[in-house]
Amino acid sequence: MAARRCLVDWLVTAAPSVPLRMKPRHFVAGDRRGIAISARNCAYSPVGTKSKPSSCAIRPQKQRRQFSAPTSPAQSSVPPFAFAFDIDGVLLHVSEPIPGAAAALRHLHRYNIPFILLTNGGGRYEADRVVDLQRRLGLDLKSSGHIISQHDLESEGSLPVLSTANFVQSHTPFQELLDDAAGLDAATAGGKEGSGGLRDETILVTGSDAARIRTIAEQYGFSSVITPADILAAYPAIYPFDPLLKSVYADTARPLPKPLLLEGGKLASQPSAKPFSPSDLDDSKYLRIAAAFVFNDPRDWALDIQILTDVLQARCGFLGTFDPASLSAEGLPKSEGGTRLFFSNSDLLWATTYHLPRFGQGAFAAAVAGVWSQLASTEQPPLLSPQSGRATLLGKPHAATYRFAERTLLRYRASLLEAHGSKASSATKEAPLQTVYMIGDNPESDIAGANQFSSAHGTDWCSVLVETGVYDPARDGSNPDYLRHRPRAIVGDVGAAVRWALQREGWPADF
Template sequence: MLRSLNRIYSNKLVFKRVINCNNPLRCHSISSICNYGVCLDIDGVLIKGDTVVPETRAALDFLSGNNIAKKKIPFILLTNGGGVTEKRKAKELSKLLEFDLSEEQIVLSHSPMKSLVSTYQNSQVLVLGGASDNCRKVAESYGFNRVVLPNDILAWNPSIWPFTKLGQEDLKLTKKVDFSSESIVAIMMFHDSRDWGRDLQITLDVLRSRDGYVGTLSKGNEINSRAVPIYFSNPDIIWANDYPIPRYAQGSFRKCLELLFQDTTGHKLKYKLFGKPEPITYLYTAKKLEDFAVEYTGERIANRKIYDIAGANRAGWTSILVRTGVFSGEDNDLLNPAKYVADNILHAVEWMFHREEGFLWTKRK
C-alpha cells in the first residue's frame, strides 16, 4: 500500500505508477509502449547548486531509451524553484546537464499560478522574488497585464524602505505608478526574495492597507474583510545547493511574514500555497506529463485517476527519496517515509523501471 505524503522535500523524485497490471512483478513481457511517466525533482536530485550530480546524465540517458527494453520513458522536471520562464529554465538546464530538454518538460513552482490569470489578468498585482525584473517577465508571459515589483513601489516613495538605495540601472527597470491612486489587488510570490527587509516591509504595507492602496492603513476587522489576497509558490523552508548546510527558502520568508503580520495586526495571515506538495501542483503536473507523453511517445498515460488527487500518493504517485539532497540518512524519512530510498538518481530510475517492467533488479555498486 502506498503511503500518503504530507510533504515532499526538494530531494525527492516522484513518479506516477500507472502500468495496467494487477501484479507488476509477474508482467515479464517487454512492450515498446510506455504507459507510465516519471517526474524528477531538480535541486538535490539532478544538481546541487551549479554542480551536476554525477549519476544524472546516465539516469537521463536511461529514461531516453538506453535501457534493456530500449524504451523511451516520458519524464518531466518538477521543482519548487523558479524565478525564470519555463523556456529559459529548459535552456539553462540543457546547457548545464548537456542534455536537450524542452520547456514542455519543465514545471516550476509558479507554473500552476497560470490558473490565477483568469482572475487577475487586468488587475494590478505585486510580484515578489527573483533577480532583477525576471519575475515581472515571467508573470507577463503567463498573461498578467499589470505587474508591479517592490522596486516600483520603492522608486515611487524611497522612504517606504530607506535602507535600500536604487541605482540608475535599477531605476531603468522600474514602472512609474502612483500607488496612492492605483490599488494592488493581489500579491504573488514567484521566487525567493533578494531583499528580505524591503520585501517584508512593502508586503506588510500592502496587506495592512485599505483596499490595496499603499500608504493607507486598515483598522480593526477591516484587516480581515478588506485584506489583499496573497499567494506563495513554494512552501519549502530549506533547500539544498552546493553549500554543505541547507539554505533558507521561500517558506522561511513566509514564516517571518506570518509572525510580523500577527504581531502588528493581531490577526492570522491568510494565504494560498502553490508548489509541492499542494494538490493544485500535482493536478497541473499530471496534465503536463500526460500532454508530454503523447508528444514524446505517441501514447497516453493510461491511468486518469491522478486527477482526483488530494496529495501525491493518494492519487497513485509513488515517491523515491534520494540521499544526494537534503536527506542523507541511512534509513527512510521518519515523518514522510518514501516507497523506496535510493543512493542517487540513477539507482532511483533503475529501481522504478525494473519495478514497472517486472524485471529482477540488482543494485549496481
C-alpha cells in the same frame, strides 16, 4: 538443455509486445546501497493519516545487482505509469550532473515513458532554465556540438527529452492565474466558474532580481506588473530608509501605471479634503494591486515586508489606504476583494556550497507572517494557514503544486503519445495513468508531498528517496522524527530509482 534454452530465447524474441510482470529485486547501484520494497501494493502510511501502518520495512540487501529482463513493450503501447523528478540532489549536485541522470532520462524518452521535472527552484524563465538543464545534463548536444532545438526535434516526429512542456518550477503554476484567479485552489483544472483571471489586473512581483522577475511575469502574459522599486521610486516616503534607492532601485524602476490613493494623514495630497468614502475606490484613477507574487527568495526583506503588509491592510487592494477590518479577528472576507499573496516556495532551508543550510523563501514567508501576527488580532487565523484565505503557499509538498504537476504530466503524456501515432493517443482514454513515481532527495518536500497528495484521477503517487541530496542515511535511525515521511523505497541514486520503478512495472531497465 541447449534445446530448452533455444526455446526460451525464441519465446522471448517472438513476443516483444508483451511485457513480463516480474517481481522487482533488491539491488546495489554502483557503490551505493540499493533498498527496495518488493510487494507491489506495500506502502508506508503518511504521518497523520488514519491508515494502518505498513508491515513492510526498508532494509538494506547486500547482494549483487540483479535486474529482470522483460521483453521490450511495443512503441505504440501506452505506459500506465510516469515519473516526476526533483532536480537539485537528484539530477544535479551543485550544478553538476549526477552520474546516471542523463542516461535515465534518455531511456524513458526512448520508450515514450512520460516524465516531468518538478523543482522548488525558480527565478528564471522556464525556457531559459530548460536550455541550461539540457546543457548541464548533456541532453542537447549533437556530434557537431550544436544545441538541438525543440523545433528541429518535433519536425523529425519526436519531442525533445526536455522542454517547457515537461518542466515545472516553483512559480510555473502562476500561469494558471492568468485566466482563472481560483485555478490553484481547484482540485481539477478550470477552477471555479466565473472566478475571472489576473491577466489584465495590476500585480506586484518580487524576488531575488525583481526586474528579471517582472520580465518573467510579462512573458507569462500578465499585462500590468509592478515591483517594489516602482513604488519606492514614486513614493520614497513609503520606506524612510533609502540608502539603496539611487544605487539599487532607480535603475530598474518604472513609472507606476496609476497614482496611489492616499487616504488621510500627512501623505495625503489634499489633507483638508473630504473624508474618505467607498466611491473613492476607483481603479480607473488609482492603483489597485489584485495580487502579490513572491517568485523566489527576495533580497531586501525589510522593504518587501513593509509593502506586503501595506497591501494586506489596504482597502480592496488600493495601496495607500487602510482598512481596520483587515486586522480584526475575522480579517477581510474574500468577497471584499483584498489582495492575495502567493509564495512560490515554502522551503525554510536549502543546501548550498556552504557547509550549513541557508534560509530559503520559506524563511521570508515566515517573516511576513510573523510581522502580520504582531499587527493583526490574536484571534485572526495565521496568515499562512488555509483558514486565512489571504496567502497561498506553493511548491512541494503543497497539494496545489502537485495538482498542477499532475495536470502538466497528463497534458504532456497525451502530446507524447500523439507524437507517436493516433493509435497510442486514442488509447490513453482506455489506459489511465495509474502510477507516478516521485523521485526526490528531500523527505520533507518530495516524499511528504507525494505521500499526502490525493489525486483527483485516482493516480497513485509513489515516493522514491535517493541518497544523493538532502537525505542522509547516516542520520536515519538516530532520530525517530528524522524520516517522518517514509518513502516506498530508498535507493542510491536516480538511476537506481528508475530501474526499480521500471522493474516494478515490467518494463526494460537496461541502461
